[in-house]
Amino acid sequence: MVDIGAFAEALHGRPYARPASAVAEYVGAVRSLLHGGPPGPAGPLFPLGAALPPAAAPTPEIAAGVLRPGVAQAAGRTADTAVSWMTPPEYVRDVLLPALEEGARAAGRPDPGWSPSCTPRSPAGAAAP
Template identity: 35%
Template structure:
């Protein structure tokens, strides 16, 4: 299992400037992480533009975004943007896409949140071939595309789907390179997401499973879970995540955080690797009275686990 790193503080509700994301990506490369992952929120910076800049000042690290909402972006327009960003990323870009949440799509964008799984299946059927350099001729329920585009110097972009429900996971397995999950615990990954993905991807290259989770190395696990509730508690009220918590058999986000001493966290992460997670995307968060020391301790362990 590869180890990535979050760039920027937006997932912790600490808004970051695009320049901070670029600096964080450079630091993650120096520390030896396999990938640097940026979120993309509809009320914040454009992640693909920012990662294109990061790609231009890094040389090895993979650069990923999770997730770009699909409804507000025509698949041809998103493919064009991602293919352009890929030029500056030197082939290291991963594009995560997802349907986001009803309050965001309907409330902020004013777009009907209709048929999410069917929408995603049709979207991937256009986006992925375009990112392979193919033309697309589709007259579907949601989109009509007749043609393609050319970006000199680009290369194929790996596409992952932000998927939690079985229908969305099946679409990811059949039409994309895998899934990127947020707050999916071991029970959900083992019983639902990974076997469904592998079955759907039968006959295709082995799918990627990128699991994003809160992580904190600490001697006080109870305090760490309480801190996770403060840092990520907004997800407790979202419908998609409430269903996820029910499947996982937990009450809230704090129960899914990977917390404990260095040995305890290493053991927990090894379990995710054994389940078939191919890459960890840790959302490192502080615990206790010295936030900087807490972050340093967690990153020190993750840097060691990331290896050379």
């Protein structure tokens, strides 16, 4: 599993002070680029100064990885979908989905209809139930 603090520190020389803000800034820049615009106002973490050439392809959905409610709220404000890993269903239902919905409402986004999708997996060599 990736330690996001260590990863951010390796990229920027320090961990993100506010991970949810970093997610929102990054997803916003990616969304702007994929929709043919500039990356939007240059943020302090991702000061992109580029644009993508037009492409004859559908715009992909933008996903954000979420494990905690603050980042889930940021994803709700900015992303099309959220991805989590090894997360108990009750936590998704009781914590992440409400945070995603709260973020979408706060941004005035229509209800994206968040729906959890789980793929059960068995440890290598274990018999499936």
